[in-house]
Amino acid sequence: MSINYYLFLSAALFSIGAFGVMFRRNAIMKFMCIELMLNAVNLLMVAFSTVWGQAQAQVFVFFIMAVAAAEVAVGLAILMMIFRNIQSTDTSILSKMKW
Amino acid sequence: MRVDFPPFLSTLINHINPYQLQQNMPISEILFWALSAIAVLCALMVVVVKNPVHSALYLILTFFAIAGHYFLLNAHFLAAVHIIVYAGAIMVLFLYIIMMVNLQEAQVDKKRNLFKLASVVSAGLMMLVLTVAGQRADLTAVTNSATEIGTVESLGTTLFNEFLLPFEISALLFLSAMVGAVLLSKKSLQS
Numbered sequence: 429m430s431i432n433y434y435l436f437l438s439a440a441l442f443s444i445g446a447f448g449v450m451f452r453r454n455a456i457m458k459f460m461c462i463e464l465m466l467n468a469v470n471l472l473m474v475a476f477s478t479v480w481g482q483a484q485a486q487v488f489v490f491f492i493m494a495v496a497a498a499e500v501a502v503g504l505a506i507l508m509m510i511f512r513n514i515q516s517t518d519t520s521i522l523s524k525m526k527w
Numbered sequence: 528m529r530v531d532f533p534p535f536l537s538t539l540i541n542h543i544n545p546y547q548l549q550q551n552m553p554i555s556e557i558l559f560w561a562l563s564a565i566a567v568l569c570a571l572m573v574v575v576v577k578n579p580v581h582s583a584l585y586l587i588l589t590f591f592a593i594a595g596h597y598f599l600l601n602a603h604f605l606a607a608v609h610i611i612v613y614a615g616a617i618m619v620l621f622l623y624i625i626m627m628v629n630l631q632e633a634q635v636d637k638k639r640n641l642f643k644l645a646s647v648v649s650a651g652l653m654m655l656v657l658t659v660a661g662q663r664a665d666l667t668a669v670t671n672s673a674t675e676i677g678t679v680e681s682l683g684t685t686l687f688n689e690f691l692l693p694f695e696i697s698a699l700l701f702l703s704a705m706v707g708a709v710l711l712s713k714k715s716l717q718s
Contacts, residue, residue, distance in 0.1 A: 431666050437563050437596075439657035440698055441570055441589075447650030448574035451643060456625060457579060457588035460586050463617065467593050470609075476679075479598040483676040483685040485607055490626050490686065493612050494697045504624045505711035511628050512714075 434475035441468035455507055455517040459500065466496050555599055562599070566592035575710050579625045602677035 441464060446459030448461030470489045511517050569589040573582045591612045597606035675681060686694060 432557065432661065433563075434596075435661035435666070436658055436671060438642055439568070439654055439661060440567050442657065443650050443654035443706060444567070444574060446653055447646060450646035450649065451574055454579065456621065456628065458599065460573060460582065460621060461634045464573065464586065464589065464612070467590065467613075471593055471596055474597055474600050474602045474605060477676065478602065483557040483681050484689065486602055486677060486682055487686050488533050489605055490608065490682070491690075491693060491697060493608065495700065497617060498700050501704050502711070504620060505708040506628070507624065509711050517628055 431475060431479050434472060438468045438472035438475070441465075453519050455510070455519050455522070456504075458519065459503055459507075463496065463500070466492060479524070558595070558599055562592045562595045565589075566596070580622065583618060583621050583625060586621075587614050590614050590618070597677075599673075600677070604677060604679045633668050 440526065442467060445461045445463075445465035445468060448464065449458050450462065452458055470492055473485045473489050473492075477489075507517055510522065566589050569585045570594065573589065574583060574584040576582045594609045594614075597603075597609060617674065651699045
């Protein structure tokens with residue numbers, strides 16, 4: 429397959445993820461859509477690494493996965509903390525830090 | 528970038544196909560389109576579906592489709608790691624949190640429809656910009672014959688020679704994330 433198709437697929441997945449971050453109000457759903465965006469980038473990096481014959485990009489994908497796992501662990505702990513305090517994870521309620 | 532199936536398998540797949548396939552359409556291309564359709568449709572379902580448990584399950588399906596893409600790109604190690612890390616660890620964590628948390632969305636306000644329209648338009652514009660920028664880019668491949676870079680051997684060699692320091696730093700990152708998660712999820716610091 430040409431690299432252009434992977435570019436389009438990855439752009440579509442990234443845009444769907446960004447759309448979800450803007451569209452959903454639940455913070456957990458926003459987290460899932462961020463995972464989707466990270467995966468779109470990962471897919472494009474693997475495609476480029478195969479086309480160009482470079483292994484470094486795949487190692488970077490490995491690191492992105494590691495950072496995503498750490499981010500999810502800490503982020504979900506923060507969400508549990510927020511839920512314990514205000515009994516909701518709706519981001520339209522979470523407006524205390526809004527300017 | 529094509530997958531080498533055993534010859535009997537590819538002839539079998541070509542035989543049982545009800546549609547008249549073009550002779551020069553390789554099986555990897557068919558798999559690419561099928562996996563892309565699954566990935567994009569399931570990603571849309573993740574965003575659109577109301578129930579968060581369902582959208583988590585659709586997200587798992589999307590991850591499996593992306594893992595199939597990794598297989599097509601000859602990145603076998605990354606495909607395995609992707610399934611283990613995402614479908615095995617991250618999504619289980621998400622499902623646990625969804626089950627623990629009450630997911631009632633708040634009252635729908637008046638500005639909601641305008642907000643939805645704005646998010647659709649801005650995401651569409653983002654897709655437009657990304658695809659146009661991708662078309663303008665010079666994407667001529669330098670080499671196209673590297674099928675062995677996705678193996679455990681070559682990835683391990685690169686990881687432990689060139690990227691040894693970032694590897695160790697990511698271990699520190701995991702330690703701090705673990706400490707942070709435990710600290711944040713404690714009820715009170717005094718007890």
